[in-house]
Structures are given as C-alpha cells and as structure tokens.
Amino acid sequence: MKTTYREALREAIRDAMNRDDRVFLMGEDVGSYGGCYAVSLGLLEDFGPERIRDTPLSESAFVGAGIGAALNGMRPIVEIMTVNFSLLALDQILNNAATLLHMSGGQFPVPLVIRMTTGAGRQLAAQHSHSLEGWYAHIPGLRVLAPATLEDARGMLWPALCDPDPVLIFEHNALYNLSGELADDAGPVDITRAAVRRPGKDVTLITYGGSLAKALAAADDLAADGIDAEVIDLRTLRPLDADTFLESVRRTHRAVVVDEGWRSGSLSAEIAARIAEEALYDLDAPVRRVCSAEVPIPYAQHLEEAALPQPASIAAAASEVVRGG
Amino acid sequence: MKEHLDLLREMLRIRRFEERCAELYSSAQIRGFLHLYVGEEAVAAGVMSELDPQDAVVSTYRDHGHALARGVPMDAVMAEMFGKETGCSRGRGGSMHLFDATHRFFGGNAIVGGGLPVAAGLALAHVMRGEPRVVACFFGEGAAAEGEFHEVLNLAALWRLPVLFCCENNQYAMGTAFAKEHAAGDLALRASSYGLAAWSVDGMDVLAVKESARRATESIRAGGGPCLLELRTYRFRAHSMYDPERYRDKAEVAQWRDLDPIDRLVELIRPEFTDDELGALESEVSVEIDHAVATAETADFEPVTDLTRFVTSEVSP
Incomplete structure (x- = not known):
C-alpha cells in the first residue's frame, strides 16, 4: 500500500494501542491538535482522552510521569515535540529513566518509549533543528532508535514497547512526508541490528x-x-x-x-x-x-x-x- | 496507647539507627554522603502509619527514615549503607538511593524535585487502572523552588492524581535558610494556588502529622485529587557529614531540640508509660540495630564481575 512515514508512525501507535491496554500516548498537543507533526491525528477520536493525553507544556513533569507510569505497570509512549525541548526533561531521562534499574539493584525497570522529532531542513532555526540523538546515545541504560524508512517507522514501536527498558525513538522532521510502498502486512522489525x-x-x-x-x-x-x-x-x-x-x-x-x-x-x-x-x-x-x-x-x-x-x-x-x- | 507506642517505636528505630550510622561513618564503615533525618522522625512515622501496603512511596536523598518507617527491613537498609550485596539496592545505591519493590518504595531520589514527576506517573497508573491507591511523595522545601515542583503540582491538580505531596520543611535547603530562598513564605498557600488542597502541619508532633495524613489520604482515596502537607520540622544534625554548620546558630538548634518529637510523645504518654517500658523499647530497638550491623558486616560484596549487571534488563526484548 501507498503510505507515508507519518502514517506509518501513526499505524504503529494504533496497532500498539490495540494490542495492549497498558499502552497510552501522552505529550503536548497529541490529542485535539493531532500532534505537532500530525502523527497522532485521529487517534483521540479512536481511543479517547484517557489514552491519548494532552499534557501541559511541562516536559519534565510529563516525561517523569511516563517514567512513573512505566514503573507502575503501564506502557506509556511519551511524545516530545522536538529534541531541543527534550532538554527540559533531560533530568528525568538521564537521572531516572536510564538510572533507576541499576541504582535499585535490578528492581525497577522502566519500560517507557519516548518519541521525538530531530534534525534540520525545514528552516526552523536553532531551537527546533538540532540533532542531539548522539548525546542520548552516550547514556548507558537507554536504547536509541532512528527509523529512516517506512518499514522502520511502522515497525520499531512495538519492539520498543516490548523492551523492558527505556527506548528513545528519533523521527527526523524531513522524513514525515516521505512516501512510498509499504507491505500490507508490515509489522514489527528487529531493533538490534544495522x-x-x-x-x-x-x-x-x-x-x-x-x-x-x-x-x-x-x-x-x-x-x-x-x-x-x-x-x-x-x-x-x-x-x-x-x-x-x-x-x-x-x-x-x-x-x-x-x-x-x-x-x-x-x-x-x-x-x-x-x-x-x-x-x-x-x-x-x-x-x-x-x-x-x-x-x-x-x-x-x-x-x-x-x-x-x-x-x-x-x-x-x-x-x-x-x-x- | 498501642498507636502511640507504634509511633514511638518507629521514631526510635529511625533515631537510633541513624545515630549508629553516624558512628559507623566515623569509623569509615559507611562512606559517601550520609544525610541524617534526626529531628524529623515524626514526619516519616506519622505519614507512613496511614499508608496501605499497596500504596507507593517516593523519597529523597534523606531517605533512611522513610524506608524504615515504610517497612523496608533494617537489615537490608544497613547492608545498603555498607555497600553489600544484601543491601536493599544491592550496594548500587547507598544511603541516598534505598529501593524496595516489595514495599512499593520507589526510591530515594537525590535530584531535588526529581521524584515529583515520577510520583505523578505512579499515581496516573493507579488512576488508569481504577485502583484507589495513594502515592506519598516526600521532598524538602528546597524542592519548592525547582521547576519540577510547579510543573507537577499543576499536572497533578489538573488530572486529579492521587498523590499526597509531603513537603518536609526543615527550614534549610542544605545551608540556605528558607527566607533566603523563597520570596513568599507560605508553601501551603503556594501549593493551593495550583488548585489542590494544602495545609501546614506541626511536623514535630507525630500525632498531628498522623491526623493530617489520615485526613489527606481519606480525601485522596475518595477521589478528591492530590493534597499537599507542609510539614514544619527541623534537622537537628548537620546537612551531611561534611557540613560545618556555618549557616545557623546554636541557639536556634537548641530551640528546635526542645521540640524533639520523641521526647514530646514520651511526655504525652507518661505516666502510663514508665521508664522501664521506655528502657525495654530502647533495648528492643538496640537489638534490631545490632543484628542489622552484624549481618551487614559479614555479608558479601557483589562480585566485580557483576559490575555491569542491571544497566539493562536481563531479558531480551
């Protein structure tokens, strides 16, 4: 079928929500607005405001809330508008998400997925365009993914949610309109290999x-x-x-x-x-x-x-x- | 009377445990930072006495009292202080990072304010599953100057998350006095401006703490949304073992020591509670601490070959 990177990401979220009641999406403008880059457009209508949660502009609070919900049996997907904004939640990502399992001697895994936009190419200037995924790739305890194809946009989310540890998914903003053919039965992909x-x-x-x-x-x-x-x-x-x-x-x-x-x-x-x-x-x-x-x-x-x-x-x-x- | 004795026992366990820790620190058996809770025991003992086992607790780097009052076994806490494998965090956390999944004790967080978002998320999971649980989230008045305090109070009130915010106002953010850090003095007023119920409590009176925690948890369990208690208290000892205490005068410390929550409760329950009974209670606590120290001393350290365990989970995705 003909699809786009954006639609493939959306189908991945929809599929995960259908597969597992513990999965929910939260972030700034993911609901009524349909997502800053329209990834979650229509999901509010399908799943309701309990599972497609608009948050205040409080990156540290809602990323940390994702960590807490993950610690407590849920499988949250947290969307951060852009990687530059993720710096407001860096404390939670590094000091809690990436650290709690080790610091607790293995007692508290954090099965959280954080999606965010990265990269330049749309004339959004210096506070919406950086590529900081390499910083995150520095941190032990995190898995960092960068889907570059329709197959990976569609297929990386579910294995990320199945990972017992925190996974960051970086979606390059120049890719959202990438269009092409995707197999009708496209689904989860391996997230361990280049x-x-x-x-x-x-x-x-x-x-x-x-x-x-x-x-x-x-x-x-x-x-x-x-x-x-x-x-x-x-x-x-x-x-x-x-x-x-x-x-x-x-x-x-x-x-x-x-x-x-x-x-x-x-x-x-x-x-x-x-x-x-x-x-x-x-x-x-x-x-x-x-x-x-x-x-x-x-x-x-x-x-x-x-x-x-x-x-x-x-x-x-x-x-x-x-x-x- | 039993209730009073339980509270007294809990406060004594914490006090004597920490006094022993200070000695062990001096003899270099405990290292790292050691933040003592001495003087603030009424807060942990009072609040924890109102929680159920299925509730959850988020703590700070000054967490010994919270852990012990929550029921984390003293042997495991002491072993953690020694950095041993039998410690409640397998020696990976130390004094500031006590964890215990069994007691739903989600850890001592040493980033001031860093535990508040996590508490909101724990509570969100309870809400989404329809469970009438409370998350007790401890932090100091220093955290009320952090952005996370404001973000989370707003979020928790907005989503009516069942969190009991316990602000332990011990008057100093490390060495910075309250008045030097906060333009507005009333933390309960500040919290209530976010749309949640908040009030101040004499944190040196364990019965007052318990009563406030009872009222707050009842309201939270009934769906009333989050509450914040500003628990006015004082740490009698230095911020940590490295603190020369240049920022406060001895007369002030002495004044607060007169309000010692343990002495106050003992006075309250006399004359029914005799010196002999107090002595017996002290002995009971002392035996528990001796046992914790003895088992911690003989426990094994985790082998160095295990260094990189628990960075990621030991199951493949």
Missing part, C-alpha cells in the same frame, strides 16, 4: 535517520562516477551494532561517516573510534566524517543547507577516500 541499504565494494557510507536518503543519493552519484558505495543505516544508535559496519569496512577498506550531529564529541566520533580500534589495519585510507557545521542551525535556507551534510559533500568525501585527496 542494515545494509545499498551493497557496494569500494567505500562504506555509515549513516542513519534523515541522512540516509542523502547518503543513498550520494551513492547514486558516485556510481555514475565509477565508485561503488555501500550504505549502512545504523537504525539503532545505542547499543551500536558495530559488527555490521566493521564487517563492511573490512571488505571495502574505506569509511565515511555521515551524521547530522555536530562533529566534536559525537556519534560520528564514536563510530570512527570503533573503526580505529577494531579495523585500523583493514583501512586503505583515513576515516572521513561528514557532519553538520559547528554552528547553531540558522534560519535562512542557503545557510541551513550549507550547514548540513548534503549528497554533494558526502560524495566528495567518499571520492576523496577512494581516489585520494
């Missing part, structure tokens, strides 16, 4: 989320230029499935990491370090990174575009590691 989205033999492009389509576009351009790029979608940012990208790098001997986060102290840095630790002698060229410029993401379109990884910059980096600078 995926090879395009096989290739000359260089490995390692990316996730909103940058996947850009890396695939770059791979097409590279193909026209005689370079056969493999594209890996990390899918799970924590725990990282390093085996999949290390296996690829050992075959292609070259790696470019594409990450919309900032370069310094980032997820891309972690991946480059893993490659250096595990596969240095398999490399024929230094690892390259294509990241966002280290600026708060600007409003003006030309500046925003210049700040982000783009197919051309990805292809240039790949070309350089294959052919030399």
Whole structure:
C-alpha cells in the first residue's frame, strides 16, 4: 500500500494501542491538535482522552510521569515535540529513566518509549533543528532508535514497547512526508541490528535517520562516477551494532561517516573510534566524517543547507577516500 | 496507647539507627554522603502509619527514615549503607538511593524535585487502572523552588492524581535558610494556588502529622485529587557529614531540640508509660540495630564481575 512515514508512525501507535491496554500516548498537543507533526491525528477520536493525553507544556513533569507510569505497570509512549525541548526533561531521562534499574539493584525497570522529532531542513532555526540523538546515545541504560524508512517507522514501536527498558525513538522532521510502498502486512522489525541499504565494494557510507536518503543519493552519484558505495543505516544508535559496519569496512577498506550531529564529541566520533580500534589495519585510507557545521542551525535556507551534510559533500568525501585527496 | 507506642517505636528505630550510622561513618564503615533525618522522625512515622501496603512511596536523598518507617527491613537498609550485596539496592545505591519493590518504595531520589514527576506517573497508573491507591511523595522545601515542583503540582491538580505531596520543611535547603530562598513564605498557600488542597502541619508532633495524613489520604482515596502537607520540622544534625554548620546558630538548634518529637510523645504518654517500658523499647530497638550491623558486616560484596549487571534488563526484548 501507498503510505507515508507519518502514517506509518501513526499505524504503529494504533496497532500498539490495540494490542495492549497498558499502552497510552501522552505529550503536548497529541490529542485535539493531532500532534505537532500530525502523527497522532485521529487517534483521540479512536481511543479517547484517557489514552491519548494532552499534557501541559511541562516536559519534565510529563516525561517523569511516563517514567512513573512505566514503573507502575503501564506502557506509556511519551511524545516530545522536538529534541531541543527534550532538554527540559533531560533530568528525568538521564537521572531516572536510564538510572533507576541499576541504582535499585535490578528492581525497577522502566519500560517507557519516548518519541521525538530531530534534525534540520525545514528552516526552523536553532531551537527546533538540532540533532542531539548522539548525546542520548552516550547514556548507558537507554536504547536509541532512528527509523529512516517506512518499514522502520511502522515497525520499531512495538519492539520498543516490548523492551523492558527505556527506548528513545528519533523521527527526523524531513522524513514525515516521505512516501512510498509499504507491505500490507508490515509489522514489527528487529531493533538490534544495522542494515545494509545499498551493497557496494569500494567505500562504506555509515549513516542513519534523515541522512540516509542523502547518503543513498550520494551513492547514486558516485556510481555514475565509477565508485561503488555501500550504505549502512545504523537504525539503532545505542547499543551500536558495530559488527555490521566493521564487517563492511573490512571488505571495502574505506569509511565515511555521515551524521547530522555536530562533529566534536559525537556519534560520528564514536563510530570512527570503533573503526580505529577494531579495523585500523583493514583501512586503505583515513576515516572521513561528514557532519553538520559547528554552528547553531540558522534560519535562512542557503545557510541551513550549507550547514548540513548534503549528497554533494558526502560524495566528495567518499571520492576523496577512494581516489585520494 | 498501642498507636502511640507504634509511633514511638518507629521514631526510635529511625533515631537510633541513624545515630549508629553516624558512628559507623566515623569509623569509615559507611562512606559517601550520609544525610541524617534526626529531628524529623515524626514526619516519616506519622505519614507512613496511614499508608496501605499497596500504596507507593517516593523519597529523597534523606531517605533512611522513610524506608524504615515504610517497612523496608533494617537489615537490608544497613547492608545498603555498607555497600553489600544484601543491601536493599544491592550496594548500587547507598544511603541516598534505598529501593524496595516489595514495599512499593520507589526510591530515594537525590535530584531535588526529581521524584515529583515520577510520583505523578505512579499515581496516573493507579488512576488508569481504577485502583484507589495513594502515592506519598516526600521532598524538602528546597524542592519548592525547582521547576519540577510547579510543573507537577499543576499536572497533578489538573488530572486529579492521587498523590499526597509531603513537603518536609526543615527550614534549610542544605545551608540556605528558607527566607533566603523563597520570596513568599507560605508553601501551603503556594501549593493551593495550583488548585489542590494544602495545609501546614506541626511536623514535630507525630500525632498531628498522623491526623493530617489520615485526613489527606481519606480525601485522596475518595477521589478528591492530590493534597499537599507542609510539614514544619527541623534537622537537628548537620546537612551531611561534611557540613560545618556555618549557616545557623546554636541557639536556634537548641530551640528546635526542645521540640524533639520523641521526647514530646514520651511526655504525652507518661505516666502510663514508665521508664522501664521506655528502657525495654530502647533495648528492643538496640537489638534490631545490632543484628542489622552484624549481618551487614559479614555479608558479601557483589562480585566485580557483576559490575555491569542491571544497566539493562536481563531479558531480551
């Protein structure tokens, strides 16, 4: 069937709500408004205000309430409008959700799912556009997912809800209108492994989320230029499935990491370090990174575009590691 | 009389347990931060006496009294202070992070205000399942300056969540006096402005605490929405074992010590309650503490090979 990323996310919520009475959705404007990005549009009518809960603008309170409800037998899905707003709930996410199981000696798992929008590309400027999923991927106790395809938008939520521990799902805002074919019986997917989205033999492009389509576009351009790029979608940012990208790098001997986060102290840095630790002698060229410029993401379109990884910059980096600078 | 004796026993257990902890700290058997509750026992003893086993409790980093009064076994609490595997958090939490699922004790939270959102969520689950439970959420007056206090009081009142907010106003946020931290002095008034029932209680009078907790929990169980009690109390000892107490004068401490909740209750129940009976009660408590210390000393530490256990659950998704 023809669908969109947004609709696939909505179907995933609907499916989870139907499967399990303990599941409910809460967040700012998820009900009457239909969700800031219209993901939950129509769910209030189907499930009622007890299970599709509009909250006050109190990120710390409602994320923490999700933690408490999860501790007490429910399976909440908490929606945060954007990753920048999640910083108002960072105390709850780090100090409680990610920590309670360990600090209680294994007594209190937190089966909570938090969904939030991430990323730039819609001229929303510096307080609605950042890619901070790498920060969250730093934290032991969390699972961090980044669906980049319709299948993953549809399929990651249910296994996330089945995970006894907190799971963060990052939905890139440029993907909500992504449309395409999704199998009628599409359902839960594996949330532990990275995926090879395009096989290739000359260089490995390692990316996730909103940058996947850009890396695939770059791979097409590279193909026209005689370079056969493999594209890996990390899918799970924590725990990282390093085996999949290390296996690829050992075959292609070259790696470019594409990450919309900032370069310094980032997820891309972690991946480059893993490659250096595990596969240095398999490399024929230094690892390259294509990241966002280290600026708060600007409003003006030309500046925003210049700040982000783009197919051309990805292809240039790949070309350089294959052919030399 | 039995009720009075139960309250007295609970306060004595907490007082003597903590006095022993202070000694063990001096002899380096307990490390880390140690925040004593001495002086504030009436609050824990009074509130907990009105809770049912199926209710839930959220606590702070000053949590020994809450845990003991809730029924967390003293052996497990003391073992936790020693960092032992038999501790109520397997030695991973320590003094500030006592947990016990069996007693629905959802932990000492050492982020000031950090437990309030969790309490709201625990209560939300009760509401969604139609269970007439109360969540008792303890925090200090320092938390009333945190954003989470305001967010959660609004949310709890808006959704009529069955939470008993217990604000232990011991007059100091660590070393900052109440008047230096709050422009408006009346915390109950502040709470009631969010649309919930709130009143102040003499937190040095265990019977007054108990009576207020009874009224509040009855109202909450009947669907009346959350309540907040401002329990006016005082910690007799330093904030933690590192605190030189430069911020308050000895005369003030002495004044509050005259209101010692244990002495007050003992005075109240004399002459029926004799010195012999008090001595017997003290001995009973002392035996329990001796046992807790002895078992904690001989218990094993968790093997280092278990270091990374419980970061994630031990079942696959």
